[in-house]
Amino acid sequence: MEDMLTDDKKPSASTTTSPLPTSTLPPASTSPQAAPTKNPLISRRRFLQGTLAASAVLAAASVGASGQILGPLIPSSATSQEIISWVQLDNQYQLVKDKPGKFQPINYSEFFYFPYDSSVSPYYKNVIARLPDPLVNPLNASDPKLKHVAAFNVTCVHLRCLVNPGYDTASGEFRLQCPCHGSQYRLTDGVPVAGPAYDLGLNPLPEVQLSVDANGKISAVGKLNGEPGIGRTQ
Numbered sequence: 541m542e543d544m545l546t547d548d549k550k551p552s553a554s555t556t557t558s559p560l561p562t563s564t565l566p567p568a569s570t571s572p573q574a575a576p577t578k579n580p581l582i583s584r585r586r587f588l589q590g591t592l593a594a595s596a597v598l599a600a601a602s603v604g605a606s607g608q609i610l611g612p613l614i615p616s617s618a619t620s621q622e623i624i625s626w627v628q629l630d631n632q633y634q635l636v637k638d639k640p641g642k643f644q645p646i647n648y649s650e651f652f653y654f655p656y657d658s659s660v661s662p663y664y665k666n667v668i669a670r671l672p673d674p675l676v677n678p679l680n681a682s683d684p685k686l687k688h689v690a691a692f693n694v695t696c697v698h699l700r701c702l703v704n705p706g707y708d709t710a711s712g713e714f715r716l717q718c719p720c721h722g723s724q725y726r727l728t729d730g731v732p733v734a735g736p737a738y739d740l741g742l743n744p745l746p747e748v749q750l751s752v753d754a755n756g757k758i759s760a761v762g763k764l765n766g767e768p769g770i771g772r773t774q
Contacts, residue, residue, distance in 0.1 A: 617655040619762065623668055624650050626685045626756040633670040645669050645705035645714050645727060651694075654748060654760040662702070663695040663768035666748050668758070669705050672714055675728050679747060689758065691748035692716065692730040695768040698723045698737045703745075708734075716745065730772075743771025 632648035649669040656664045668691040671677060680686035694702045694716065701720035708715045708724060715733065716725040723735035730745030732738040746766030752758050766772025 614660055615656065617763070618760075619655070620751075620759050621652070621654050622757055622759045623652050623654075623691075623750075624758055626689075626752060626758055629668070629670045629689065629758070633672070637672065643672075644707055645672070649705050652760070655763060661768070663700065664693070665695070665702060666691060666693050666760070667705060667716070668748070668750075669727060671728060675714070677728055679729060680750065683752070685752050685756065686750055686758070689750065690728055690730075691750055691760065692725070693746035693748065693764060693766065693768050695745075696720070696723050696737065697732070697742045697745065697769060697771040698735070698740070700769045743773060746770075746772050 629648060629650070636643055636647045649667050651665060651667050653664050654666055658665070668689060671688050671690055673688075676687050677690045680689070694704070696703050696718040698718065698721055701718050703716040703718045703723070703725065705727060706715065706717045707713075708717065711734075713733075714727045716727060716730065718724070718735060718737070721736050723732060723737035725732050725737070725745050730747060732742055732744065736742075743766070746764045746768060748760050749762045749765060750758055751761045765774065
């Protein structure tokens, strides 16, 4: 009986927990390292926000010291420009004035740009013409040479086509004629006399102010009297 009690107190072999063999634990030095976390790709929203921010910085940088947004660089306005000599212009006129079919102002006219060149705008194109006798330029009636010459900006004040000197057979007058819509301007003073510019009561063509030196060289001086495409109001 005693032996039986003693046997009951013996621990069962099946309940004995054996320690894990040390060989089943990975050595500390060989533990696998955690994979580095990749930075997430930038979201489209964040990209757009960054782009807008960069645009704002560039816009702010484009503002000059004057507070104006910088635009294309425009060269300085010329204050004078030699165009042609009176002798050359008058000779061109004398060569054709007695020849039927060739007596056109385009033969004794010269185109030029003033006070800006064509890189700034095509609307700064002007024409100077030797007026056919007996026409006189009322804007320079007191000068013995310039009274025979007229110079105007050629931008039509109707819809900004470029006019050309020519002969109008209907009126028998020399005029500056618009090839687009038929506006016509007097060759002497640039006042509209036919077509939409006349019908709408628009302004005369801008005048190019002229000077002539002792050698007969004619130059454009000062500023245009008026604005291309708008005309002159004085």
